[in-house]
Amino acid sequence: MGLLMPTPVRNPKTFIFQLRVRVPADLVAIARGKVVGLPVGGSIKQVTIGDAVKVSLGTRDPNEAKERYAAAYAALTAFWAALRNGPSALSQKQTFALAGEAYAAFVAAFDDNPGSTERWERMLRANSERGRANSIRSPFPTNDND
Structure with missing residues (x-):
């Protein structure tokens, strides 16, 4: 069975969807306390990383939440890759x-x-x-x- 991409979760108090993703085990020590900018609904939200990354997707609409989640999650996985690979030279x-x-x-x-x-x-x-x-x-x- 393949790994499934995490999905948006609904805040039980506000019913607003969130991205909530645990930090990969190999990055916990490196990532903790760093700030990552994630695209959410046309703006960039700055999130401080702990054991998990949590950010409001700013919507109660499930379809909109899925779209916003996909963009934020893609940026987050790119951030994880950058932490793993370290700095790289630019052309x-x-x-x-x-x-x-x-x-x-x-x-x-x-x-x-x-x-x-x-x-x-x-x-x-x-x-x-x-x-x-x-x-x-x-x-x-x-x-x-x-």
Whole structure:
């Protein structure tokens, strides 16, 4: 008999479906306390891993719960695989693709309203205090020698 994929479970108090999956035995020590982002209903839910991974699927509809579960479970199994395999090198094409996604998200978040100068200065200061490189530079030339 083959292994069956886990299925959504209904919370007995709220009747909202959940993903509830035990952490594989070989990953319990590695995974505990890590945070994984799982896609649920068009957004990403951040979940801290314990002995199991639990996240609300945000629906009482069984058919919608199955769809949401499948997407979240696929992401979770990919996360397990990444923990087992460790980091891997990216090709130049993959690196540029990820950079493009980060750029698109940045533009979507700040294009219409970039916020105040003070906000950006706080962000640069915080990054510097954490030892992160600040590669954000103004596209306009400055005359620091004046």
